[in-house]
Amino acid sequence: MNDEAVRSDMSDPDADSTDRERDDAALEAAVDAPRGDVSREWELFVRESTDDPLTHAGSVSAPSAEIAREQAEWLFGWTAETLWLCPADETRRFAADGVALADRTGETATDDSVGAGETGGEEA
């Protein structure tokens, strides 16, 4: 696959959120627990051909974006035409009511489930 990194616009994706209609019941629950520990975790997205959707294919642990790219390419380079990597600690995960594990248990996330020093996202 092509080694060239594709840079995207990283401006605030919620800048126009006040203009949108929001469904209060949907995607409000923040899945706010960390996914990484010693190394940074990188969410990994793969597209196998240009007419396929970009699909979440898990995550890799790596201390830098370059090493994450290397690892992702070892795992998926044989089939992917596009790889995207997003730092898990910069990724906000939202789920509809009842989907996230904390909801499935019937308990809400407590301070105990997010360790000191972990932001877990602004929503935590």
Place this chain on the structure above:
Amino acid sequence: MISVSKLLCDLDAEGDGLRYDAADESEKAQIRERKQRRPVVVWNCTKQCNLYCDHCYAAAETEPAPGELTTAEGKRFLDELAEFGAPVVLFSGGEPLAREDLVELVAHASDAGLRPVLSTNGTLLTEERAVALREAGLKYVGVSVDGMPERNDAFRGQTGAFDRALDGIAASQSAGLKTGLRYTITRHNAGDLEDVVALLAERGVDRFCFYHLDYGGRGAEIRDVDLTPEERREAVRRVCDLTREYHDRGHEIETLLVGNYADAGYLVEYARRELGEAAADRIRGYLLKNGGDPTGERIADVDYQGNAHLTQFWQGYSLGNVRDRPFGDIWTDEFNPLLDALREREHHLTGRCADCRYQDICRGGSRLRALSVGDDPFGPDPQCYLTPEERGIDGEAGVPGAAD
């Protein structure tokens, strides 16, 4: 896992239904039907450990990790494993006994219909806790002992760890729990193999699990002390010989080889030499049912933060997180090309695995080691020690070198 005692000595054990589809032949309680098609799930329920072992695949530390699954989350996760049909949950770590709610979690797993088993360093296992775990429904305790005292303690980073592990084994046995010993071989402790088996026999330990080193976590940092193919071949031969010698003397130890499916091919060759063609054919039949390396198929791992992995050793790549969706949905996701390819890896294997005569019972061995050494998840396993003749390759000779 390959049961040497089952294949060479016909020892009956609980796991045979899972390993060889041989439940009907067994008098022991067996795992059957739908559950045979679901993975055994290792749950690293904490990162915290009181020891610091050189080969720890989970890179455990003395403190818990941030965001470890809570008791309530753990129980829901266990319910979902049971609903998915997972046959076994292996509580591992870190050191699972560092979790104060372990007995509660084991009881929950057992009540949900899972078979709960424990992997521990043994040093925190008192008789009181062992009894509580047995009453909670725990079915098996595996204690890590990586050599005789000096070498084990050096490996585990704490003087006295060996003696305390033996105390833990005694506590487990005293509580009436089936108890095994797991030993991961490296050049540092290969010389202790026979003494460890003798110790196990003397102590009446039920099972011996011989682990090959996998290259995950801190295990990847000690590849330089891994065995050469020649040394590995000799060690596996010794496990086979010892198993038969003990059985011949009436001591029916259960011995298992774990983590390198070149052992499957070797066992067929060993049986052909030592027991004859009929035994070799029968053993090959069992190993076909066993299905070879289980990565992404019959073994799975979920870590302390809920990340699902292809095996417990392969912590650097996660398929998804059980906080986002249930484990069964992650495991059956049809949109992950790596997971798909691992499940039909016979179409993807390269190098000497591609045309090996034992590919159907080995399936390329460890995909993590192939990735770690060759940067290719479908390349050859560097730990393969079968000769070209054994692999059915003409024009080559001798035991393959690590770089072959």
